[in-house]
Amino acid sequence: MKKWSGIALLLVLVMSVLAACGAKNETNGDNANTDNSSGADAKKVLKVGTSADYPPFEYVDTAKSDEIIGFDIDLAKMIADELGYELDIQDMDFNGLIPALQAKSIDFVIAGMDGDDEKRKQVVDFTEPYFTATNYVLFKKDSSFKSAEDLKGKKVGAQTATIQEKSATALQDQYGYSVESRDRVPDLIQEIKSGHLDAVVLQNAVSMGYLSANEDLAYFELPEEHKLQLSIAFQKDSELTPEFNKALKELKDSGKVDELITKWFNQ
Incomplete structure:
Protein backbone atom coordinates (compact mmCIF):
# COMPACT_ATOMS: atom_id res chain seq x y z
CA MET A 1 0.00 0.00 0.00
CA LYS A 2 2.82 2.40 0.87
CA LYS A 3 4.43 1.59 -2.48
CA TRP A 4 1.27 2.42 -4.42
CA SER A 5 0.65 5.51 -2.34
CA GLY A 6 4.16 6.74 -3.20
CA ILE A 7 3.54 6.19 -6.89
CA ALA A 8 0.24 8.05 -6.71
CA LEU A 9 1.90 10.96 -4.92
CA LEU A 10 4.63 11.07 -7.58
CA LEU A 11 2.02 11.23 -10.35
CA VAL A 12 0.25 14.11 -8.60
CA LEU A 13 3.52 16.01 -8.35
CA VAL A 14 4.30 15.43 -12.06
CA MET A 15 0.82 16.62 -13.08
CA SER A 16 1.25 19.73 -10.91
CA VAL A 17 4.57 20.58 -12.58
CA LEU A 18 3.11 20.11 -16.05
CA ALA A 19 0.12 22.30 -15.19
CA ALA A 20 2.43 25.01 -13.87
CA CYS A 21 4.52 24.92 -17.09
CA GLY A 22 1.39 25.19 -19.18
CA ALA A 23 0.20 28.18 -17.21
CA LYS A 24 3.61 29.81 -17.64
CA ASN A 25 3.54 29.23 -21.40
CA GLU A 26 0.07 30.74 -21.66
CA THR A 27 1.28 33.76 -19.74
CA ASN A 28 4.31 34.09 -22.03
CA GLY A 29 2.01 33.82 -25.03
CA ASP A 30 -0.13 36.66 -23.69
CA ASN A 31 2.99 38.77 -23.23
CA ALA A 32 4.09 38.01 -26.82
CA ASN A 33 0.72 39.15 -28.11
CA THR A 34 1.05 42.31 -26.06
CA ASP A 35 4.47 42.94 -27.59
CA ASN A 36 3.07 42.39 -31.06
CA SER A 37 0.16 44.68 -30.42
CA SER A 38 2.58 47.38 -29.38
CA GLY A 39 3.84 47.23 -32.99
CA ALA A 40 0.45 48.46 -34.15
CA ASP A 41 1.80 51.98 -33.80
CA ALA A 133 4.85 68.48 -69.24
CA THR A 134 5.31 68.39 -73.04
CA ASN A 135 7.40 66.21 -75.38
CA TYR A 136 10.63 66.86 -77.27
CA VAL A 137 12.28 65.11 -80.20
CA LEU A 138 16.02 64.63 -79.51
CA PHE A 139 18.63 64.01 -82.23
CA LYS A 140 22.31 64.54 -83.04
CA LYS A 141 23.10 68.13 -83.95
CA ASP A 142 24.78 67.14 -87.19
CA SER A 143 21.44 65.66 -88.34
CA SER A 144 20.17 69.24 -88.75
CA PHE A 145 16.53 68.30 -88.14
CA LYS A 146 14.29 71.31 -87.68
CA SER A 147 10.79 69.85 -87.56
CA ALA A 148 8.84 66.60 -87.79
CA GLU A 149 8.77 66.93 -91.59
CA ASP A 150 12.53 66.27 -91.60
CA LEU A 151 12.01 62.82 -90.04
CA LYS A 152 10.61 61.26 -93.22
CA GLY A 153 12.25 57.88 -93.81
CA LYS A 154 14.01 58.02 -90.41
CA LYS A 155 13.90 55.71 -87.38
CA VAL A 156 12.45 57.34 -84.25
CA GLY A 157 12.74 55.72 -80.83
CA ALA A 158 10.50 55.88 -77.76
CA GLN A 159 10.28 54.13 -74.39
CA THR A 160 7.99 51.10 -74.38
CA ALA A 161 4.43 51.62 -73.07
CA THR A 162 4.84 55.38 -72.55
CA ILE A 163 2.78 58.31 -73.82
CA GLN A 164 5.86 59.22 -75.88
CA GLU A 165 5.62 55.89 -77.71
CA LYS A 166 1.91 56.52 -78.29
CA SER A 167 2.56 60.05 -79.59
CA ALA A 168 5.40 58.98 -81.87
CA THR A 169 3.31 56.13 -83.28
CA ALA A 170 0.27 58.39 -83.82
CA LEU A 171 2.33 60.72 -86.03
CA GLN A 172 4.45 58.22 -87.95
CA ASP A 173 2.10 57.88 -90.95
CA GLN A 174 1.72 61.64 -91.23
CA TYR A 175 5.46 62.32 -91.21
CA GLY A 176 6.69 59.11 -92.81
CA TYR A 177 9.07 57.78 -90.14
CA SER A 178 9.15 54.40 -88.38
CA VAL A 179 9.01 53.86 -84.60
CA GLU A 180 11.22 51.53 -82.56
CA SER A 181 10.65 51.04 -78.82
CA ARG A 182 13.11 50.28 -76.03
CA ASP A 183 12.52 49.50 -72.35
CA ARG A 184 15.05 52.02 -70.98
CA VAL A 185 15.70 55.68 -71.83
CA PRO A 186 19.54 55.39 -71.65
CA ASP A 187 19.34 52.73 -74.35
CA LEU A 188 17.48 55.19 -76.60
CA ILE A 189 20.13 57.88 -76.08
CA GLN A 190 22.92 55.42 -76.77
CA GLU A 191 21.27 54.31 -80.00
CA ILE A 192 21.08 57.91 -81.23
CA LYS A 193 24.81 58.21 -80.62
CA SER A 194 25.56 54.90 -82.34
CA GLY A 195 23.42 55.87 -85.33
CA HIS A 196 20.93 53.03 -84.98
CA LEU A 197 18.18 55.57 -84.24
CA ASP A 198 17.87 58.97 -85.89
CA ALA A 199 15.81 60.59 -83.11
CA VAL A 200 13.88 59.79 -79.92
CA VAL A 201 10.77 61.24 -78.31
CA LEU A 202 11.21 62.18 -74.63
CA GLN A 203 9.35 64.25 -72.07
CA ASN A 204 10.73 67.80 -71.95
CA ALA A 205 12.01 67.80 -68.34
CA VAL A 206 13.80 64.49 -68.91
CA SER A 207 15.17 65.75 -72.22
CA MET A 208 16.83 68.75 -70.58
CA GLY A 209 19.03 66.52 -68.46
CA TYR A 210 20.29 64.58 -71.47
CA LEU A 211 20.74 67.75 -73.52
CA SER A 212 22.85 69.29 -70.76
CA ALA A 213 25.02 66.18 -70.49
CA ASN A 214 25.40 65.69 -74.26
CA GLU A 215 26.47 68.75 -76.21
CA ASP A 216 26.15 66.85 -79.49
CA LEU A 217 22.36 66.56 -79.07
CA ALA A 218 19.65 69.04 -80.10
CA TYR A 219 15.85 69.04 -80.05
CA PHE A 220 12.55 70.44 -81.26
CA GLU A 221 9.11 70.17 -79.68
CA LEU A 222 6.86 67.43 -80.98
CA PRO A 223 3.93 69.04 -82.84
CA GLU A 224 0.26 68.44 -82.15
CA GLU A 225 1.07 67.13 -78.69
CA HIS A 226 -1.22 67.72 -75.73
CA LYS A 227 0.12 68.63 -72.33
CA LEU A 228 1.07 65.57 -70.28
Missing part, protein backbone atom coordinates in the same frame (compact mmCIF):
# COMPACT_ATOMS: atom_id res chain seq x y z
CA ALA A 42 4.51 51.21 -36.38
CA LYS A 43 4.07 52.85 -39.79
CA LYS A 44 2.54 50.74 -42.55
CA VAL A 45 4.93 50.06 -45.43
CA LEU A 46 3.68 50.72 -48.97
CA LYS A 47 5.37 49.12 -51.98
CA VAL A 48 6.09 51.69 -54.68
CA GLY A 49 6.85 50.87 -58.31
CA THR A 50 9.02 53.17 -60.43
CA SER A 51 11.35 53.02 -63.43
CA ALA A 52 14.63 54.56 -62.31
CA ASP A 53 15.92 55.59 -65.72
CA TYR A 54 14.10 58.90 -65.99
CA PRO A 55 16.11 61.77 -64.49
CA PRO A 56 15.26 64.09 -62.86
CA PHE A 57 12.03 62.26 -61.94
CA GLU A 58 13.58 58.95 -60.83
CA TYR A 59 17.11 57.69 -61.34
CA VAL A 60 20.25 56.39 -59.64
CA ASP A 61 23.34 58.59 -59.38
CA THR A 62 25.80 55.70 -59.53
CA ALA A 63 28.73 58.00 -58.74
CA LYS A 64 27.28 58.59 -55.28
CA SER A 65 25.17 55.57 -54.30
CA ASP A 66 22.71 52.94 -55.51
CA GLU A 67 19.75 54.81 -54.00
CA ILE A 68 16.85 55.80 -56.24
CA ILE A 69 16.40 59.58 -56.11
CA GLY A 70 14.54 62.30 -58.01
CA PHE A 71 11.54 64.61 -58.03
CA ASP A 72 8.97 61.79 -58.01
CA ILE A 73 10.76 59.99 -55.19
CA ASP A 74 10.91 63.12 -53.03
CA LEU A 75 7.23 63.79 -53.71
CA ALA A 76 6.22 60.23 -52.83
CA LYS A 77 8.19 60.38 -49.59
CA MET A 78 6.70 63.77 -48.72
CA ILE A 79 3.13 62.48 -49.19
CA ALA A 80 3.87 59.25 -47.32
CA ASP A 81 5.35 61.18 -44.41
CA GLU A 82 2.25 63.38 -44.33
CA LEU A 83 0.01 60.30 -44.15
CA GLY A 84 2.18 58.23 -41.81
CA TYR A 85 3.46 55.59 -44.25
CA GLU A 86 6.90 54.15 -44.94
CA LEU A 87 7.90 53.35 -48.54
CA ASP A 88 9.58 50.33 -50.12
CA ILE A 89 10.67 51.63 -53.53
CA GLN A 90 11.06 49.00 -56.26
CA ASP A 91 12.71 49.58 -59.64
CA MET A 92 11.25 47.84 -62.70
CA ASP A 93 10.77 48.37 -66.42
CA PHE A 94 8.16 51.02 -67.19
CA ASN A 95 6.00 48.60 -69.18
CA GLY A 96 5.79 46.33 -66.12
CA LEU A 97 4.40 48.97 -63.74
CA ILE A 98 0.70 48.78 -64.65
CA PRO A 99 0.71 44.94 -64.69
CA ALA A 100 2.36 44.99 -61.25
CA LEU A 101 -0.46 47.21 -59.94
CA GLN A 102 -3.06 44.93 -61.48
CA ALA A 103 -1.39 41.91 -59.87
CA LYS A 104 -1.40 43.80 -56.53
CA SER A 105 2.32 43.19 -56.06
CA ILE A 106 2.81 46.95 -55.49
CA ASP A 107 0.56 49.56 -53.87
CA PHE A 108 1.16 52.49 -56.21
CA VAL A 109 3.27 53.79 -59.10
CA ILE A 110 5.07 57.10 -59.43
CA ALA A 111 7.15 57.22 -62.60
CA GLY A 112 6.45 60.32 -64.67
CA MET A 113 3.27 58.58 -65.88
CA ASP A 114 0.59 60.43 -67.84
CA GLY A 115 -2.67 60.01 -65.93
CA ASP A 116 -4.74 61.35 -68.81
CA ASP A 117 -4.36 58.16 -70.82
CA GLU A 118 -7.80 56.56 -71.36
CA LYS A 119 -6.47 53.03 -71.77
CA ARG A 120 -4.62 53.17 -68.45
CA LYS A 121 -7.61 54.73 -66.68
CA GLN A 122 -9.67 51.64 -67.50
CA VAL A 123 -7.45 49.40 -65.34
CA VAL A 124 -5.95 51.67 -62.66
CA ASP A 125 -6.88 54.83 -60.76
CA PHE A 126 -4.92 58.10 -60.85
CA THR A 127 -4.53 61.04 -58.52
CA GLU A 128 -5.00 64.58 -59.70
CA PRO A 129 -1.96 65.73 -61.76
CA TYR A 130 1.14 66.81 -59.86
CA PHE A 131 3.15 68.04 -62.88
CA THR A 132 2.39 69.21 -66.43
CA GLN A 229 -0.65 65.38 -66.90
CA LEU A 230 1.72 63.38 -64.69
CA SER A 231 -0.12 61.55 -61.92
CA ILE A 232 0.32 58.81 -59.30
CA ALA A 233 -1.31 55.47 -60.22
CA PHE A 234 -3.10 53.09 -57.82
CA GLN A 235 -4.88 49.77 -57.96
CA LYS A 236 -8.45 50.15 -59.17
CA ASP A 237 -10.74 51.40 -56.36
CA SER A 238 -7.81 51.66 -53.94
CA GLU A 239 -8.57 53.39 -50.62
CA LEU A 240 -5.18 55.09 -50.95
CA THR A 241 -6.20 57.23 -53.92
CA PRO A 242 -8.39 59.75 -52.03
CA GLU A 243 -5.85 59.84 -49.17
CA PHE A 244 -3.03 60.74 -51.56
CA ASN A 245 -5.22 63.22 -53.44
CA LYS A 246 -5.99 65.08 -50.22
CA ALA A 247 -2.34 65.15 -49.12
CA LEU A 248 -1.18 66.17 -52.60
CA LYS A 249 -3.61 69.09 -52.69
CA GLU A 250 -2.43 70.29 -49.27
CA LEU A 251 1.22 70.08 -50.33
CA LYS A 252 0.50 71.96 -53.56
CA ASP A 253 -1.48 74.65 -51.71
CA SER A 254 1.32 75.06 -49.17
CA GLY A 255 3.91 75.60 -51.91
CA LYS A 256 5.94 72.50 -50.99
CA VAL A 257 5.46 70.88 -54.42
CA ASP A 258 6.72 74.09 -56.05
CA GLU A 259 9.78 73.88 -53.81
CA LEU A 260 10.48 70.38 -55.14
CA ILE A 261 10.04 71.61 -58.72
CA THR A 262 12.59 74.36 -58.07
CA LYS A 263 14.97 71.85 -56.47
CA TRP A 264 14.90 69.35 -59.35
CA PHE A 265 14.19 71.41 -62.48
CA ASN A 266 15.91 74.75 -61.88
CA GLN A 267 19.38 73.52 -61.04
Whole structure:
Protein backbone atom coordinates (compact mmCIF):
# COMPACT_ATOMS: atom_id res chain seq x y z
CA MET A 1 0.00 0.00 0.00
CA LYS A 2 2.82 2.40 0.87
CA LYS A 3 4.43 1.59 -2.48
CA TRP A 4 1.27 2.42 -4.42
CA SER A 5 0.65 5.51 -2.34
CA GLY A 6 4.16 6.74 -3.20
CA ILE A 7 3.54 6.19 -6.89
CA ALA A 8 0.24 8.05 -6.71
CA LEU A 9 1.90 10.96 -4.92
CA LEU A 10 4.63 11.07 -7.58
CA LEU A 11 2.02 11.23 -10.35
CA VAL A 12 0.25 14.11 -8.60
CA LEU A 13 3.52 16.01 -8.35
CA VAL A 14 4.30 15.43 -12.06
CA MET A 15 0.82 16.62 -13.08
CA SER A 16 1.25 19.73 -10.91
CA VAL A 17 4.57 20.58 -12.58
CA LEU A 18 3.11 20.11 -16.05
CA ALA A 19 0.12 22.30 -15.19
CA ALA A 20 2.43 25.01 -13.87
CA CYS A 21 4.52 24.92 -17.09
CA GLY A 22 1.39 25.19 -19.18
CA ALA A 23 0.20 28.18 -17.21
CA LYS A 24 3.61 29.81 -17.64
CA ASN A 25 3.54 29.23 -21.40
CA GLU A 26 0.07 30.74 -21.66
CA THR A 27 1.28 33.76 -19.74
CA ASN A 28 4.31 34.09 -22.03
CA GLY A 29 2.01 33.82 -25.03
CA ASP A 30 -0.13 36.66 -23.69
CA ASN A 31 2.99 38.77 -23.23
CA ALA A 32 4.09 38.01 -26.82
CA ASN A 33 0.72 39.15 -28.11
CA THR A 34 1.05 42.31 -26.06
CA ASP A 35 4.47 42.94 -27.59
CA ASN A 36 3.07 42.39 -31.06
CA SER A 37 0.16 44.68 -30.42
CA SER A 38 2.58 47.38 -29.38
CA GLY A 39 3.84 47.23 -32.99
CA ALA A 40 0.45 48.46 -34.15
CA ASP A 41 1.80 51.98 -33.80
CA ALA A 42 4.51 51.21 -36.38
CA LYS A 43 4.07 52.85 -39.79
CA LYS A 44 2.54 50.74 -42.55
CA VAL A 45 4.93 50.06 -45.43
CA LEU A 46 3.68 50.72 -48.97
CA LYS A 47 5.37 49.12 -51.98
CA VAL A 48 6.09 51.69 -54.68
CA GLY A 49 6.85 50.87 -58.31
CA THR A 50 9.02 53.17 -60.43
CA SER A 51 11.35 53.02 -63.43
CA ALA A 52 14.63 54.56 -62.31
CA ASP A 53 15.92 55.59 -65.72
CA TYR A 54 14.10 58.90 -65.99
CA PRO A 55 16.11 61.77 -64.49
CA PRO A 56 15.26 64.09 -62.86
CA PHE A 57 12.03 62.26 -61.94
CA GLU A 58 13.58 58.95 -60.83
CA TYR A 59 17.11 57.69 -61.34
CA VAL A 60 20.25 56.39 -59.64
CA ASP A 61 23.34 58.59 -59.38
CA THR A 62 25.80 55.70 -59.53
CA ALA A 63 28.73 58.00 -58.74
CA LYS A 64 27.28 58.59 -55.28
CA SER A 65 25.17 55.57 -54.30
CA ASP A 66 22.71 52.94 -55.51
CA GLU A 67 19.75 54.81 -54.00
CA ILE A 68 16.85 55.80 -56.24
CA ILE A 69 16.40 59.58 -56.11
CA GLY A 70 14.54 62.30 -58.01
CA PHE A 71 11.54 64.61 -58.03
CA ASP A 72 8.97 61.79 -58.01
CA ILE A 73 10.76 59.99 -55.19
CA ASP A 74 10.91 63.12 -53.03
CA LEU A 75 7.23 63.79 -53.71
CA ALA A 76 6.22 60.23 -52.83
CA LYS A 77 8.19 60.38 -49.59
CA MET A 78 6.70 63.77 -48.72
CA ILE A 79 3.13 62.48 -49.19
CA ALA A 80 3.87 59.25 -47.32
CA ASP A 81 5.35 61.18 -44.41
CA GLU A 82 2.25 63.38 -44.33
CA LEU A 83 0.01 60.30 -44.15
CA GLY A 84 2.18 58.23 -41.81
CA TYR A 85 3.46 55.59 -44.25
CA GLU A 86 6.90 54.15 -44.94
CA LEU A 87 7.90 53.35 -48.54
CA ASP A 88 9.58 50.33 -50.12
CA ILE A 89 10.67 51.63 -53.53
CA GLN A 90 11.06 49.00 -56.26
CA ASP A 91 12.71 49.58 -59.64
CA MET A 92 11.25 47.84 -62.70
CA ASP A 93 10.77 48.37 -66.42
CA PHE A 94 8.16 51.02 -67.19
CA ASN A 95 6.00 48.60 -69.18
CA GLY A 96 5.79 46.33 -66.12
CA LEU A 97 4.40 48.97 -63.74
CA ILE A 98 0.70 48.78 -64.65
CA PRO A 99 0.71 44.94 -64.69
CA ALA A 100 2.36 44.99 -61.25
CA LEU A 101 -0.46 47.21 -59.94
CA GLN A 102 -3.06 44.93 -61.48
CA ALA A 103 -1.39 41.91 -59.87
CA LYS A 104 -1.40 43.80 -56.53
CA SER A 105 2.32 43.19 -56.06
CA ILE A 106 2.81 46.95 -55.49
CA ASP A 107 0.56 49.56 -53.87
CA PHE A 108 1.16 52.49 -56.21
CA VAL A 109 3.27 53.79 -59.10
CA ILE A 110 5.07 57.10 -59.43
CA ALA A 111 7.15 57.22 -62.60
CA GLY A 112 6.45 60.32 -64.67
CA MET A 113 3.27 58.58 -65.88
CA ASP A 114 0.59 60.43 -67.84
CA GLY A 115 -2.67 60.01 -65.93
CA ASP A 116 -4.74 61.35 -68.81
CA ASP A 117 -4.36 58.16 -70.82
CA GLU A 118 -7.80 56.56 -71.36
CA LYS A 119 -6.47 53.03 -71.77
CA ARG A 120 -4.62 53.17 -68.45
CA LYS A 121 -7.61 54.73 -66.68
CA GLN A 122 -9.67 51.64 -67.50
CA VAL A 123 -7.45 49.40 -65.34
CA VAL A 124 -5.95 51.67 -62.66
CA ASP A 125 -6.88 54.83 -60.76
CA PHE A 126 -4.92 58.10 -60.85
CA THR A 127 -4.53 61.04 -58.52
CA GLU A 128 -5.00 64.58 -59.70
CA PRO A 129 -1.96 65.73 -61.76
CA TYR A 130 1.14 66.81 -59.86
CA PHE A 131 3.15 68.04 -62.88
CA THR A 132 2.39 69.21 -66.43
CA ALA A 133 4.85 68.48 -69.24
CA THR A 134 5.31 68.39 -73.04
CA ASN A 135 7.40 66.21 -75.38
CA TYR A 136 10.63 66.86 -77.27
CA VAL A 137 12.28 65.11 -80.20
CA LEU A 138 16.02 64.63 -79.51
CA PHE A 139 18.63 64.01 -82.23
CA LYS A 140 22.31 64.54 -83.04
CA LYS A 141 23.10 68.13 -83.95
CA ASP A 142 24.78 67.14 -87.19
CA SER A 143 21.44 65.66 -88.34
CA SER A 144 20.17 69.24 -88.75
CA PHE A 145 16.53 68.30 -88.14
CA LYS A 146 14.29 71.31 -87.68
CA SER A 147 10.79 69.85 -87.56
CA ALA A 148 8.84 66.60 -87.79
CA GLU A 149 8.77 66.93 -91.59
CA ASP A 150 12.53 66.27 -91.60
CA LEU A 151 12.01 62.82 -90.04
CA LYS A 152 10.61 61.26 -93.22
CA GLY A 153 12.25 57.88 -93.81
CA LYS A 154 14.01 58.02 -90.41
CA LYS A 155 13.90 55.71 -87.38
CA VAL A 156 12.45 57.34 -84.25
CA GLY A 157 12.74 55.72 -80.83
CA ALA A 158 10.50 55.88 -77.76
CA GLN A 159 10.28 54.13 -74.39
CA THR A 160 7.99 51.10 -74.38
CA ALA A 161 4.43 51.62 -73.07
CA THR A 162 4.84 55.38 -72.55
CA ILE A 163 2.78 58.31 -73.82
CA GLN A 164 5.86 59.22 -75.88
CA GLU A 165 5.62 55.89 -77.71
CA LYS A 166 1.91 56.52 -78.29
CA SER A 167 2.56 60.05 -79.59
CA ALA A 168 5.40 58.98 -81.87
CA THR A 169 3.31 56.13 -83.28
CA ALA A 170 0.27 58.39 -83.82
CA LEU A 171 2.33 60.72 -86.03
CA GLN A 172 4.45 58.22 -87.95
CA ASP A 173 2.10 57.88 -90.95
CA GLN A 174 1.72 61.64 -91.23
CA TYR A 175 5.46 62.32 -91.21
CA GLY A 176 6.69 59.11 -92.81
CA TYR A 177 9.07 57.78 -90.14
CA SER A 178 9.15 54.40 -88.38
CA VAL A 179 9.01 53.86 -84.60
CA GLU A 180 11.22 51.53 -82.56
CA SER A 181 10.65 51.04 -78.82
CA ARG A 182 13.11 50.28 -76.03
CA ASP A 183 12.52 49.50 -72.35
CA ARG A 184 15.05 52.02 -70.98
CA VAL A 185 15.70 55.68 -71.83
CA PRO A 186 19.54 55.39 -71.65
CA ASP A 187 19.34 52.73 -74.35
CA LEU A 188 17.48 55.19 -76.60
CA ILE A 189 20.13 57.88 -76.08
CA GLN A 190 22.92 55.42 -76.77
CA GLU A 191 21.27 54.31 -80.00
CA ILE A 192 21.08 57.91 -81.23
CA LYS A 193 24.81 58.21 -80.62
CA SER A 194 25.56 54.90 -82.34
CA GLY A 195 23.42 55.87 -85.33
CA HIS A 196 20.93 53.03 -84.98
CA LEU A 197 18.18 55.57 -84.24
CA ASP A 198 17.87 58.97 -85.89
CA ALA A 199 15.81 60.59 -83.11
CA VAL A 200 13.88 59.79 -79.92
CA VAL A 201 10.77 61.24 -78.31
CA LEU A 202 11.21 62.18 -74.63
CA GLN A 203 9.35 64.25 -72.07
CA ASN A 204 10.73 67.80 -71.95
CA ALA A 205 12.01 67.80 -68.34
CA VAL A 206 13.80 64.49 -68.91
CA SER A 207 15.17 65.75 -72.22
CA MET A 208 16.83 68.75 -70.58
CA GLY A 209 19.03 66.52 -68.46
CA TYR A 210 20.29 64.58 -71.47
CA LEU A 211 20.74 67.75 -73.52
CA SER A 212 22.85 69.29 -70.76
CA ALA A 213 25.02 66.18 -70.49
CA ASN A 214 25.40 65.69 -74.26
CA GLU A 215 26.47 68.75 -76.21
CA ASP A 216 26.15 66.85 -79.49
CA LEU A 217 22.36 66.56 -79.07
CA ALA A 218 19.65 69.04 -80.10
CA TYR A 219 15.85 69.04 -80.05
CA PHE A 220 12.55 70.44 -81.26
CA GLU A 221 9.11 70.17 -79.68
CA LEU A 222 6.86 67.43 -80.98
CA PRO A 223 3.93 69.04 -82.84
CA GLU A 224 0.26 68.44 -82.15
CA GLU A 225 1.07 67.13 -78.69
CA HIS A 226 -1.22 67.72 -75.73
CA LYS A 227 0.12 68.63 -72.33
CA LEU A 228 1.07 65.57 -70.28
CA GLN A 229 -0.65 65.38 -66.90
CA LEU A 230 1.72 63.38 -64.69
CA SER A 231 -0.12 61.55 -61.92
CA ILE A 232 0.32 58.81 -59.30
CA ALA A 233 -1.31 55.47 -60.22
CA PHE A 234 -3.10 53.09 -57.82
CA GLN A 235 -4.88 49.77 -57.96
CA LYS A 236 -8.45 50.15 -59.17
CA ASP A 237 -10.74 51.40 -56.36
CA SER A 238 -7.81 51.66 -53.94
CA GLU A 239 -8.57 53.39 -50.62
CA LEU A 240 -5.18 55.09 -50.95
CA THR A 241 -6.20 57.23 -53.92
CA PRO A 242 -8.39 59.75 -52.03
CA GLU A 243 -5.85 59.84 -49.17
CA PHE A 244 -3.03 60.74 -51.56
CA ASN A 245 -5.22 63.22 -53.44
CA LYS A 246 -5.99 65.08 -50.22
CA ALA A 247 -2.34 65.15 -49.12
CA LEU A 248 -1.18 66.17 -52.60
CA LYS A 249 -3.61 69.09 -52.69
CA GLU A 250 -2.43 70.29 -49.27
CA LEU A 251 1.22 70.08 -50.33
CA LYS A 252 0.50 71.96 -53.56
CA ASP A 253 -1.48 74.65 -51.71
CA SER A 254 1.32 75.06 -49.17
CA GLY A 255 3.91 75.60 -51.91
CA LYS A 256 5.94 72.50 -50.99
CA VAL A 257 5.46 70.88 -54.42
CA ASP A 258 6.72 74.09 -56.05
CA GLU A 259 9.78 73.88 -53.81
CA LEU A 260 10.48 70.38 -55.14
CA ILE A 261 10.04 71.61 -58.72
CA THR A 262 12.59 74.36 -58.07
CA LYS A 263 14.97 71.85 -56.47
CA TRP A 264 14.90 69.35 -59.35
CA PHE A 265 14.19 71.41 -62.48
CA ASN A 266 15.91 74.75 -61.88
CA GLN A 267 19.38 73.52 -61.04
